[in-house]
Amino acid sequence: MLELNKDNFENEVIKAAGTIVVDFWSESCELCLELMPDYQRIAEEYGDKLKFAKLDIKGSRRLAMSQQVMGLPSFVFYVDGKKSEHLSGEDLDAEELEKTVKEFYEQA
Amino acid sequence: MEQVYDVIIIGGGPGGMSAAIYAARGRLKTLILEEKRKAGGQARTTWEMENYPGFKETTGPELMENFREHAVKFGAEFKKETVISIKPSGFWKIIKTKSGQEYKTKAVIVSTGAEPRILGVKGEKEFRGRGVSYCATCDADFYQDLDVVVIGNGNTAIEESIYLTKFVNKVTIIVIHDQGILDADKILQEQAFSNEKIEFVWSSVLEEIRGDELVDRVLIKNIKNGEMTELSANGVFVFVGTVPRTEFLKGLVRLSKFNYVETNEMMETNVPGIYAVGDVRVKFLRQVITAASDGATAAVAVEKYLEQEEYWRKNVMEVAEPVLVVFWSPVNQDSLKLLGQLEALKLADKGVKMVKIDTYRNKLIADRYQIKEIPAVIIFEHEEEVKRIVQPSEPEIEDFIAGVVTV
Numbered sequence: 001m002l003e004l005n006k007d008n009f010e011n012e013v014i015k016a017a018g019t020i021v022v023d024f025w026s027e028s029c030e031l032c033l034e035l036m037p038d039y040q041r042i043a044e045e046y047g048d049k050l051k052f053a054k055l056d057i058k059g060s061r062r063l064a065m066s067q068q069v070m071g072l073p074s075f076v077f078y079v080d081g082k083k084s085e086h087l088s089g090e091d092l093d094a095e096e097l098e099k100t101v102k103e104f105y106e107q108a
Numbered sequence: 109m110e111q112v113y114d115v116i117i118i119g120g121g122p123g124g125m126s127a128a129i130y131a132a133r134g135r136l137k138t139l140i141l142e143e144k145r146k147a148g149g150q151a152r153t154t155w156e157m158e159n160y161p162g163f164k165e166t167t168g169p170e171l172m173e174n175f176r177e178h179a180v181k182f183g184a185e186f187k188k189e190t191v192i193s194i195k196p197s198g199f200w201k202i203i204k205t206k207s208g209q210e211y212k213t214k215a216v217i218v219s220t221g222a223e224p225r226i227l228g229v230k231g232e233k234e235f236r237g238r239g240v241s242y243c244a245t246c247d248a249d250f251y252q253d254l255d256v257v258v259i260g261n262g263n264t265a266i267e268e269s270i271y272l273t274k275f276v277n278k279v280t281i282i283v284i285h286d287q288g289i290l291d292a293d294k295i296l297q298e299q300a301f302s303n304e305k306i307e308f309v310w311s312s313v314l315e316e317i318r319g320d321e322l323v324d325r326v327l328i329k330n331i332k333n334g335e336m337t338e339l340s341a342n343g344v345f346v347f348v349g350t351v352p353r354t355e356f357l358k359g360l361v362r363l364s365k366f367n368y369v370e371t372n373e374m375m376e377t378n379v380p381g382i383y384a385v386g387d388v389r390v391k392f393l394r395q396v397i398t399a400a401s402d403g404a405t406a407a408v409a410v411e412k413y414l415e416q417e418e419y420w421r422k423n424v425m426e427v428a429e430p431v432l433v434v435f436w437s438p439v440n441q442d443s444l445k446l447l448g449q450l451e452a453l454k455l456a457d458k459g460v461k462m463v464k465i466d467t468y469r470n471k472l473i474a475d476r477y478q479i480k481e482i483p484a485v486i487i488f489e490h491e492e493e494v495k496r497i498v499q500p501s502e503p504e505i506e507d508f509i510a511g512v513v514t515v
Contacts, residue, residue: 029246030153030169034144061249068321070343071237071247088237090224 121149123386124219126403148172222350231317239323
């Protein structure tokens with residue numbers, strides 16, 4: 001999966017065409033780690049039409065904040081470089097994530 | 109394929125894992141169903157773990173990993189499953205999971221714990237991940253040198269506020285109580301009151317979370333005079349207690365007004381063979397050590413339950429001939445005398461099986477048949493009670509026995 005950082009974020013996400021999902025995560029976020037294998041599986045399943053990426057906020061905190069991400073886990077959906085959905089919260093599960101990915105997949 | 113166990117534990121927090129350690133060590137076939145990949149429950153997301161006896165310095169995740177390894181060492185199995193229902197089917201309980209699996213077990217220990225309570229104020233949902241948080245260890249990083257408010261004043265709220273001060277510029281704790289009153293332990297209160305980065309707003313509740321793309325201010329209501337104040341804040345951390353995870357138990361076991369499971373001191377619910385331990389049950393103190401204690405109690409209670417229940421099934425319920433069950437106790441003289449009389453009859457030769465139930469040791473069965481006075485004798489045929497006699501006089505015994513032998 002594409003690993004994002006402050007050097008490639010602009011080109012890979014903001015200036016990119018199509019739908020890109022970004023998983024903002026960190027080592028200290030238990031729920032992020034819990035969701036990671038599910039996200040990996042979802043990425044493989046829907047990878048033919050959507051692009052999946054992840055961003056470790058360690059060292060990229062300001063970048064995350066510039067994307068209005070102030071809490072983890074956060075999955076942000078970009079369509080042609082524009083933010084169009086932001087999933088977050090304690091009760092976020094793989095099911096809800098996949099449901100949203102599917103919606104974007106069907107429109108892509 | 110059907111998967112059969114002696115005991116299935118629902119939820120792999122400290123309560124469930126302690127129960128697993130005791131049950132598996134007691135040679136019961138034990139399975140823990142945990143919905144997360146990593147066991148540990150709420151304790152897994154708590155960094156500071158200062159009061160678990162024998163561990164002067166440890167963390168929640170580390171302690172929980174020790175619990176898990178300990179349970180596995182004795183042979184407990186773990187599976188990643190979310191339980192959606194428990195259905196009693198006679199002696200057996202059938203557990204269904206979200207993934208479509210079905211498990212069959214003789215006993216169930218519910219240890220699903222509790223989850224953080226949502227406040228339900230305007231803006232709370234909208235700003236999730238954009239300034240509203242329920243986890244300081246996850247999100248503290250974002251608030252370097254910024255101002256945050258904390259809602260709540262229990263142990264978690266105060267602990268997490270102190271943790272947040274390592275990152276943020278200022279923490280303002282919104283407290284519903286009068287000035288100076290916090291629900292948290294004294295030691296935490298002292299730390300909070302002496303922390304220069306912590307401020308308090310008393311007698312107040314959060315009314316609304318406001319902002320544009322991100323949270324930038326909150327609306328606070330003074331509950332004494334109804335006055336509304338706006339406070340600028342970059343983040344809102346909510347720690348207003350927890351709610352039990354008992355949705356799947358509704359209509360099955362007795363719950364309290366606030367949906368916690370009601371148990372007795374043996375961790376039994378009102379349904380035989382279903383137990384509850386840890387934060388999910390009605391109790392005074394919700395800590396790792398009390399959850400662990402509940403787990404040990406429940407596992408031993410399950411062992412006894414299975415012993416008694418299986419003895420009863422094997423010797424009374426599943427027997428073709430009539431069974432004469434004598435409820436007795438070694439400390440009751442009358443019951444000893446009656447036993448002697450019955451033994452002398454050599455009932456077995458006459459096609460009647462005799463089973464003795466010590467009412468002190470096997471309370472489960474005695475209670476099921478509402479045996480209040482002993483000696484008592486009940487005759488069972490094909491699982492049904494057909495005749496009963498309580499504290500019989502001598503002529504009554506003779507009459508009764510005459511009846512039995514012709515049964």
